[in-house]
Structures are given as structure tokens and as C-alpha cells.
Amino acid sequence: MGIRHECIKRQLEFREKVIKPFISEYLRGYTPNPCVRCDAVMKFRGLMAYANEKEAEFIATGHYLRLEKRHGQVQIKTSADSRKDQSYYLYTLDQEYLSRLIFPLSAFQSKDAVRAFLEKEGIALPKSEESQGICFIPDGNYARFIKKETPLMPEGRFRDRFGKILGSHNGFYHYTVGQKRGVPAISGKKYVVTALRPEINEVILGEESDLYQKKIFLKELHFIDGSLYSGEIQFKVCRWGYLYQGTLHLSGDHRGYLECEEALRAPMPGQSAVFYDRDTLLGGGIIEYK
Template identity: 30%
Template sequence: MKVLVGLSGGVDSAVAAYLLKKQGYDVTCCFMRNWDSYANNDIAGNPTIFDDQCPQEQDYADAKKVADQLGLPLQRVDYIKEYWDDVFQTFLSEYKKGRTPNPDILCNKYIKFDKFYERAMDLGFDCVATGHYADTLTKNGFTYLTRSKDQNKDQTYFLCQVGAEKFAHTLFPLGKIEKPEVRRIAAELHLESVASKKDSTGICFIGERNFREFLSNYLPSQEGDIVDVDTGKVIARHMGVLYYTIGQRKGLNINHIKGPWFVVGKDVQKNILFVCHTSRRSWLHSDACLVKDINWLLPDQNEIPEHCTAKFRYRQKDQDIQIEPIDETSALVRYPQTVASVTVGQEAVFYDGMKCIGGGTIEQVYQDGVDLNEKIIQAGEVRS
């Protein structure tokens, strides 16, 4: 069976490629180049907006060393414009609305399991493979996305928007092993370029830059008031309401009043950031949310369970929920025990035991049947 594996220049995809070869697959590697600062500046019409700090060329060199050591062919493909159009522009559009998008989910949806997947199929490959910590289970002719053995590294959250039909032609070689074993295999194979390489964290196109500084190149900062929602008083100034996320407690520069303080809401139109003191964290807790653009990873929507669990952010503990479908791609999700910092623009990902059964974008967050952000804005105004 012919497999095209995405080789990123990291240890996970390197070991994935090795395991596939060991298992007898006909393996070809492919490095995806998704971000180039200079090329993107040309697309943006501003060739001097910032310096190139994305380490993709080093990643390609590491991928090439791995492919050579494993005796596997390596292709290289550019998806710079596609990434710019489908991932980065969506990322910016969401931030302009005061929302908090997840670019990793967008990248999997539009690049790795769209452009890359279709390229593999067009070239006659039977499957694609990646170094994600995820697994699959085929039952009654349908392939489910399931959690990996390594629960600490499980990445099904980021795969929730991939078309369900594509998992039948996708291999996840790391699904049944844990990260320490991956490192051990890489060291045993003397893959020096990746064996001890630091895991990539954060957002690819930002790299080691300061997030706020990077974003200001595209969404200029506009200072405004930080308001204590419980008193309505202005207690500090922010650098731009778009740069903060719900639940954030660092980088608020509220040093003159004992904290900690938490971001609880935004008035994007008036450029006001609302915060609360640690003693009143109830402003962070919601009991329901509206989820739209749900991608169900089930053979039939009649299989949607009324009660299951969800993650409202990556690495969050599973939360017990009740799903009330509204239409094929929307649902009201209830969690009467309340959950902190459920954030508009982020992804709600649903699980039925080990199965990842879908995910969608959080559109509104409620507390006692009322839109929580509107409730916070009104409370802050009433008290001012």
C-alpha cells in the first residue's frame, strides 16, 4: 500500500515514517511549506512588514536528513498562498470580531486534510499519514476518529473539522504509543536532527515572536479602558481589546491593585476590556453555549448522543455535557455544573468515550439563559 506521510522536521512525523516503513508500507515523505514571511509580505502588498523568523527552512533541512537516513524519498510542496487565504485570513477576520480562533484546526481542515490529502489521492497514493497523536477505529464500514493511547498528547481536538470520509484513508502510526517511546525510537535510530528537538508550541506563523507585537502588524493596536465589571470603574488601560482572550490573567498590567485579575468580557465596539477580581470568578462561568458549523464524525446523525463529554479548549479536562441539536450543523450545548472561560470563536469538541464525534465553533456563551458577554457589558455600564 502506497502512503504519503507528512514529514514536518519534528520527531513525531519522523518516527511515524519509520514505523510505516517497518510495517511494510511503500512510504514516500512530503514536506509542506505553509508559511514564508517574505512571500506573504508580497501577497499582503507590504514587503517590509516584519522580518522572517519562521524556522521552516531549518525544519526542511531536518526532514531531509531524516528521509535520507530512513532511505525514503522526500517531496516538497508549497501551500503558502492557500495557507494565507484559508488559514491566516480567517484567523485575522475572527480576531477583528473580538473572537479567539484556533489556527491549528484551520490548518488541518484546509491544508493537511484538504490540499495535501487531495494531492496524495491525485498522485495515486492509497493513504496519507501524519505524526498526530490520534487513532482510528473501523466499525460496520465507517472509520471513527479515536483518542490516542497517550492521553497527555492526544490531538484529536485539532482534527475535529476534518471531513469524516478522509479518516478511512488516513494512518496515525503514533496512535498506540506514547511520547517517551517516540523519543526512544528516534534516539535508537540515531536521528540526531530530531531525537531531542524541542516540540513545536504555539502558532507556527508567530514562532518565537511576542504574540501582541506580531498581531499589531495586521490589526493595529488601539488603547482603551480596562473596567472592573463589579464596580464599573476604569482601573487600567489595555493595548487593544482584540489582543486579549477570556480567562487571561497575565499581561494585564494591573499592578497597582492586588489580584489576580481575569479577563471576562469585551465590548469591541466601544473598545472596553472587562475584568473581574479573583473573588468574583463567577463572571467566568457559563452553563450553556451555542455551537455552529459542527462537523459530525459519525455515520449518521441519529447516533449523536444526548449525553457525552466535550473539551472547550485543548488539554482541558473532559466536561459532561448535554447536546440539543438545532439543525444539522448547530446545537445548544448545556453543562449545568458550569465551566470556566468557554470562549466565543474557540472550538467545542465532542467525545463519546474514546471516539471523537465532532466539533464546531462556539458562537455564544450563556449564563442562566442570558448571553454572558452582553450580561457583563451591561453590568459594567450599570455600575459605572
């Protein structure tokens, strides 16, 4: 295509700004989403700095998203192909970045359509698997990664919500809220992880019904248009998740909480609740412990 390809080495910065915070949050009992952080502090910030250095007016990326200008503001619209939509990860962007972004793939319905277009133009693409999950944990085994990166942790305890000891485990970071696999059945009763107590290396077990919540507490709230909105709102708690209805209440210091119309199963602290108005991305925040 005649476009010069340049590589920028940022491995050390990636470790400091993405991997280390991921480990730190995990050891605090959170289930962080490093992709949100990477897009915010590495990808777009780095591209903006590089574009400024090269005096480039715009930045084009391969995100499956649409941009629309309305009332002087640039809005992010969800992808025409919901399976490829990546808007969930970009709620931390603001107008400074959006005014210079271009998403060329927004013109295509799917990745297959992109491949067909390139083949028609005589541009061959290598066949490759699409990445899913965290790039620096390719096997998806978070616990093994954390164990390798941190000091040896002593044996911990399973307890029920009343404090009764139910058994032992080899580190709370092997578990996440809502997990059933690997959780022991005691006296024939099946349990699910309902909470983590990282400061004392304990995992709290309970029943499936204990996981459902109608109130979600949030920190680091951000809206793309620069406002701080409160009121009725639509939101997702994962990229492929259902679009829920709720009411956002602000409590100061970019914190607040969502009152959900229906109870959600195990909204995980560390993950993001991302706000929408139908197909328009509004903003979001990080789920935190009560």
C-alpha cells in the same frame, strides 16, 4: 529509508486560509484556534489532493491517534499516551478522509518509544524541541502579532458590567476572557476580564465568579459520522482539558448549545468544544458569543 522527500510550497494559501482568518476573528473579540482550521483546510485537504495527483491509495501522518472501523465507519480513537493525544484538532474530518488515513505512531506508547525503535533500526533523529502553540507566533505574543498586522488602534476603556469606567488600555486585543495578568486593580480590588466589546474597543472587567457558565453556545457543528446528534455527551474545551459531561441541544443551521453538568470557567468564543464517547472522537463545534 529510501523514501523520496518532496516539498510543496503553500505559504500564500496558508496566509489566506489560516493567518488572515485568525487575525479577523481576533479583531472580532474571539480567541480562534488556527490549528483546527489548518488541519481542516490546509493539511488534510492538501494531502488528499496530492495523494490523488500521485494516485496514492493512503495518506500516513505523524498524529498520535488510533483508527478503528466499526459498523462500516472509521472512528478516531484517542492516543494511548494522553500527553500526545491530538484528536481534539481533527473533529472536522469526515469519512472521505478517514477511509484513506494511516496513523503509524498509534502503535507506540510515547515519542520516546518511537525514538528508541528508530535508533534500534539504525535511523538517527536530530534532537529538537517539540513545537507547542501557534507555529506562526513562535513567541506566543498574540497581541504583538495582531498589532503588527493591523492598523494602529486608539486608546480604549475598561468598564465594569454596569458601565462604570475603570481605566484605559491600548487595545482590546491585548486581553482575553478570563485574563488576570495586566488587568489593573482599582481601589485595591482585583479584577478579571469577563467580556470584550471589540466594536467599541472596550474590555469589561468583573469578578472571578462572573466567568463561570453552564450553557455554551456553538456554531459550525460537525460529526465525523455525518449525523447531527443531540443528547447527553462528553466534551472538552481545550486539547489538554478535562472531559466534561453535558447535554447537546440543536437549534438548526449547524448551531446548538451545551448544557453543562458543572459550570465551566471562561469557555472562550472561537475555541472548539469537541465531543467524545470515552476514547472515541465524535465531532465538535466552535464556541460563540451568546
